[in-house]
Amino acid sequence: MQWLNEPPQFADENGRVTVLAAPRTDFWRVTHDGGVRDTGHFYYQTVRGDFTAEVQFSGEYRDLYDQAGLMLRVDETTWVKCGVEFTDGRQNASVVVTRDFSDWSIVPLPDDPPALWLRVKRHGVTVEVSYSLDGTAYTMLRQAYFTDRPEIQVGLMVAAPTGEGFTARFEGFTVTPLEGEA
16 A cells, blocks of 8 residues: 555554545645645555445544545546544544536444444445444445546545544555456
8 A cells, every 4th residue: 555645644554544634635626725736644555446435543633624435536636535534523434526627425423433334335436425423323424426546545534624633543444356357
C-alpha cells in the first residue's frame, strides 16, 4: 500500500493501521463553499475490476468534520469517501461522491459507537456503501454511479478539516474480487 498525502504519524502492524490526521486536511471539491481540497490522508492499493472492500475502524473524533473510513479514487476529480464524519457534536455515517463536484449525505449513528464496520461493493460503474455497528448486520447507506475505469485506488482515508488532528485506527482491511471476477 502507498500514501497520497502521508500523515505526520502512522503505523501499519499486523493488519492494524493507526493514523494521526494532520490539522486542516480534507477531500472536497467546489460544492458549498467553492473550495477545492485534496489534502486528506489516503493509504491505498490499486484494484482492477469488481470487488468488495471491508474494514472496521474507530476514531478519537472531536472537531467538526473529523472523518475516517474508506476511499475509492480515480484522481482528484473522481472519488468516493465514506465512513464516519463528526458533525453536530456526534458521529454520522457519511458518504461523499465526487465527479468534478462533491455531494454529501449523512445519517446520525446511535450513541457514538466505539467502532464502525464498512462494506463497499463495486460492480461495474456502481458503488454500494453499507455500514454495521456490530460487524454482522449491515445497512445500505448509499448506491451511486462512480466510474467505468477498470482500475481504481482503494484504501483507508482520514482527514481533519477544521481541527488540530485526531487519531483513527483501522483493522481487518480487505479487498476481495466479486464472484466470477478475475
